Amino acid sequence: MGIHLEQNQEKRKNGAVKKSIMQTLSKPLTTDFSTVRPHIKALQTDLVHWRRQLHQRPELGFQEETTAQFICDRLTAWGIIHTRSVAKTGIVATIQGTSACPPFAAPAPSHPPVLAIRADMDGLPVQEQNEVPYRSIYDGKMHACGHDGHVAIALGTAKYLNEHRDQFTGTVKIIFQPAEEGPGGAQPMIDAGVFKKS
Ligand SMILES: [Zn+2]
Numbered sequence: 001m002g003i004h005l006e007q008n009q010e011k012r013k014n015g016a017v018k019k020s021i022m023q024t025l026s027k028p029l030t031t032d033f034s035t036v037r038p039h040i041k042a043l044q045t046d047l048v049h050w051r052r053q054l055h056q057r058p059e060l061g062f063q064e065e066t067t068a069q070f071i072c073d074r075l076t077a078w079g080i081i082h083t084r085s086v087a088k089t090g091i092v093a094t095i096q097g098t099s100a101c102p103p104f105a106a107p108a109p110s111h112p113p114v115l116a117i118r119a120d121m122d123g124l125p126v127q128e129q130n131e132v133p134y135r136s137i138y139d140g141k142m143h144a145c146g147h148d149g150h151v152a153i154a155l156g157t158a159k160y161l162n163e164h165r166d167q168f169t170g171t172v173k174i175i176f177q178p179a180e181e182g183p184g185g186a187q188p189m190i191d192a193g194v195f196k197k198s
Contacts (some may be wrong), residue, residue, distance in 0.1 A: 039164075043156045050074075050155055052134035054148035058123025058141045061179030064089040067121050067151065071176055074155055080162050087188035089121070091176040095161045097168035112170035116195075119154035120147045120180035145181065 050070075057066050068089045075082045075093050082093040097112070128135050128142040136142045158174045175194060179185030 036160075039160055040156070043159065047152050047156050051148050051152035054151055055134050055143045056137050058136050058138060058143045058148070059121075060125060060141060061122045061182050061185065062088045064121045064178050068176070068178075071121075071151065071155065075158065078159055078162055080158055086192050086194060087178060087185055089178040090185060090189050090192075090194075092189075092194055093158055093174040093176075095158065095165065095172045095174070097170050097172070098165045099167055099169045114171045114173060116173045116175055117154060117157060118175040118177055119150040120145075120177050120185070121151055122147055122179050122181050122185070124181055147180065151176065 054067060054070065057070075059065065059067055068084060068091055071091055072082065072084050075091070080093050080095060082091055084091045086092055123136075123141050123143045124145055125140055126142040126144045127140055128144070154174050154176065161168070161172055173194075175189065177185045177189055179188075
């Protein structure tokens with residue numbers, strides 16, 4: 001009986017949460033995304049450059065020291081708060097929005113939302129066959145899964161959001177995760193409390 005009561009209460013709670021999310025999502029977005037595009041376009045040259053620099057120096061899981069330094073150098077230059085050495089080589093950057101009026105948060109949340117964006121950092125034990133100026137300088141290691149692109153995109157996102165903190169409410173965490181290809185960097189980052197710290 002007690003169990004049934006608890007289950008019913010849980011069901012009602014889940015239903016209320018679901019309804020609240022659906023109400024929030026069904027509200028029309030008031031953000032004009034046409035204003036975002038030119039800023040992203042302006043980042044294109046940097047994005048390509050970062051991706052190629054990262055492509056040249058692929059590092060295997062939990063050995064992403066140069067990659068981590070590359071990320072931290074940029075976050076530091078942009079004044080973005082970040083924690084490094086999370087689960088060995090991982091990094092968590094935190095960007096706090098300063099807008100008082102959320103564009104699509106209705107009903108108003110009891111506390112500002114936290115959004116996480118995650119990019120994996122590691123390369124693969126693969127010999128690069130490409131003949132491009134930015135090919136891997138390490139024999140037997142290659143960014144063959146696109147994590148160089150993921151890191152570049154996450155950096156560009158961090159830069160954009162940091163420069164437009166006045167246009168959103170809440171917190172964005174940019175998570176740079178090591179060892180996606182193996183032995184696995186997600187669980188060690190969760191164990192390190194990445195989703196617990198605000
Ligand atoms: Zn991958």
